[in-house]
Amino acid sequence: MSEVSIDVHRDGAEVTDALRRDVREGLSAEVKWLPSKWLYDAQGSALFDRITGVPEYYPTRAEREILRTRSADIASTTGARTLVELGSGSSEKTRLLLDAGTAHGTLRQFVPLDVSESALAASAEAIAAEYPDLSVRGVVADFTEHLDFLPGAAPRVVAFLGGTIGNFLPAERAKFLASVRSVLATGEWLLLGTDLVKDVGTLVTAYDDPQGVTAEFNRNVLHVLRTHLGADVDPAAFDHVAHWDARQEWIEMRLRARHPMTVQIPGADLTVRFERGEYVRTEISAKFRPEGVRAELTDAGFDVRHWWTDAQDRFGLSLAQVRD
Secondary structure (H helix, E strand, O other), rough: OOOOEEOOOOHHHHHHHHHHHHHHHHOOOOOOOOOHHHHHOHHHHHHHHHHOOOOOOOOOOHHHHHHHHHHHHHHHHOOOOOEEEOOOOOOOOOOHHHHHHHHHOOOOOEEEEOHHHHHHHHHHHHHHOOOOOOHHHHHHHOOOOHHHOOOOOOOOEEEEOOOOOHHHHHHHHHHHHHHHHHOOOOOOEEEEEEOOOOOOHHHHHHHHOOHHHHHHHHHHHHHHHHHHHOOOOHHEEEEEEEEEEEOOOOEEEEEOOOOEEEEEEEOOOOEEEOOOEEEEEEEEEEEEEEHHHHHHHHOOOEEEEEEEEEOOOEEEEEEEEEOO
């Protein structure tokens, strides 16, 4: 088994402070919102793993199909010595890239980055056991803040999979892509997964499965507020809503109050009033068109070298290189 090291750039106190700031800002707004990253504590991550297995949630299967057929091409095109995965989670799909990189003979190091130290440590240990010839160096950090800390020998491939880029608003996407570009050298690579625009029925059902797993996942953010900030909110008092915004071309996940209520959040020194039917936006999931993905990557300083989709054109995977 290879040696595992973990760099910690964000501890529990910093996480709680960030949550407190976001709750104060988002729940004091005229239209209430919370950043989607707060859905993903240990329980939320476990629920999301369940979501990826429900029949209606196609993105994970579609992206895995692309990686299964294109990982060898990615390895040979990039010749990467280091694979960096942002928001690594369980790193399941990344194993396809690790298999291809080690088979190609160039890959030497895997750098998973995640905000959860416990989840990251478990994933890194599992990868190290499976790939004894790889150096595994985990980074506990927020990929919107700490990309300057990314280690690894060049050339590197930064993998940002799962369509997570769609959780950013357009201006946030531009800022994020520019930040990735700023930490990579000319000739290094970004592998980006993007969910594509398709029929509304398929999109909405993917975020509102009949089994109710996504609804439970969405309400988990309220459990996070209870656990970390002492909120007296009842998650059962909110309905899960998946709304397609045709103008913005994104899914909005919302929590809608079933009745009027007042919620005390002592850890944020905040009192929040909800009217019946009022909602909190907990996530956006933008859907993309190929020409839009290419334009955003070009604007950020990348050249798209390859664009792949699954057999049903549901999901896109782009391999982009940093240009001079």
